[in-house]
Amino acid sequence: MSAGLLRNSFKGAASAAPFFPTLLDQIPNAIVIFEADSQQLVYVNPAAESALDLSRKSLEGHNFHDLFGDNLQLGEMIHEVKSGQAPAQRQELLLHSLPGSIHQETIPAHVVIALMDDSDLMLMEWFPIDQQLRTERDERVTQQVEANKELMRNLAHEIKNPLGGIRGAAQLLEFELPEKGLREYTQVIIKESDRLQTLVDRLLAPHRKAHVMEYFNVHEALERVRSLVLAEFPKGLKIVRNYDTSLPDILGDREQLIQAVLNIAHNAAQALSVEIEAGVAQIELRTRVARSVTIAKQRYKLALDLDVIDNGPGIPADIRERIFFPLVSGREGGSGLGLTLAQTFVQQHQGSIACDSKPGCTHFHIQIPYRRQEKSE
Known part of the structure; x- marks a missing residue:
């Protein structure tokens, strides 16, 4: 794949490179391709657009160092691959987002730098190394939250029936009280029962209503x-x-x-x-x-x-x-x-x-x- 074809694909001329960029578009890891000498960007895949929080169009005209600044470790990796010291380099390092992107942050990532078949082009692929840890953590949190929700739903059902009985008994008692002043206490029971009933209904509501x-x-x-x-x-x-x-x-x-x-x-x-x-x-x-x-x-x-x-x-x-x-x-x-x-x-x-x-x-x-x-x- 020549630099010219990839550059055309970067500018949106999909017919110029119908297969290769399309294949890279499907890869979930972020990928950018740049010229080995000028380090001008010629292609970014959708995963890289998402990781950088910038569109492909907004990246036109940028070179590789515009993306991550003067990262010495990254520069050394590129130099070793370009000079033929190694066909590819893999390393874990910190990447800084492009100035002007929405989410400016430092990301620990696993980075691969490789020389493509066309020796004028180099490829960089990266993915956050904390992604798997975050996925595992989210899974644990989800399981814990689901267990809590199940507990609360069961508890709500257990509370609901006796709560209705307490409220009904308080209403009957109110009618039998000889002094109106004593009804203040039954009203407390009724109002607190209503408050708890509202709380129970809110706990059960998401599982009652059908999705529209x-x-x-x-x-x-x-x-x-x-x-x-x-x-x-x-x-x-x-x-x-x-x-x-x-x-x-x-x-x-x-x-x-x-x-x-x-x-x-x-x-x-x-x-x-x-x-x-x-x-x-x-x-x-x-x-x-x-x-x-x-x-x-x-x-x-x-x-x-x-x-x-x-x-x-x-x-x-x-x-x-x-x-x-x-x-x-x-x-x-x-x-x-x-x-x-x-x-x-x-x-x-x-x-x-x-x-x-x-x-x-x-x-x-x-x-x-x-x-x-x-x-x-």
Whole structure:
């Protein structure tokens, strides 16, 4: 494959290189190809676009060092391969993202540098070395959360029947009391029974309602979330839209997704009380497309990346690892069910939800795969 053909493919002329770039497009690891002498980029695959958080078009005109800066270890690997000291080099090192990308970070990665059949071209392939560890951790967390949910569902069913009996007995007792002043105590029993009944209903609700699957515009759903939060917090809070308007409609339960994002955004707004009072509170709603993603060991070509980011005080460290567990809340008077329900709704869409929090920034990341539905004639 010549440099000219690959460069044409980089610019979108798929007919110039119908097979090779198409083959690399299917590889889940990030790959870039560049000229050995000028180090000008001639090709990036979709996985590299996703890893760099930049489109192929935006990378046109860049050279290899624009991607990762002056990385000495990477430079030595390229020099050894280019000079013929080794046909390929493999090494674990730190990669820095391209300046101007959305997620600027340092990533520990396993990197391969190789000379291609055309000696004018070099290939770099990389993947995060913490990917497997993260997958295993997510699997353990998912199992633990599922066990907790099952426990809470069983507990809710066990509470539900006697709770109704307690409330009914309190009502009958109220009618038999000779003094009206004593009815204050039966009212306490009735009101507390109603409160517990509401809590039980919320625990059981996600498993009762049938899914209403349809194609819908995710941004219309986010606009509804935005209007609901701003209606409750009209002053001192700014909700920033950061949408990729090219996203296709997604297949899912619109109301469930709205509720999931609303639970997260509402929690964020409540945590921003100090910032709201100072007039500096901000929540960002961001959407992007992710390519070649793995969720719960299932590979998907495309997925929706949905982020809710706030500039609040952060989640308390002592509950940070347990925020999706039922009845865990960092707010006094909170039920601890909002994030549990959000996680349930996202998982029912074969998606994943994660949180990264520190003082000044809490970032919830939702990923939902794009799936196809068989349509009846």
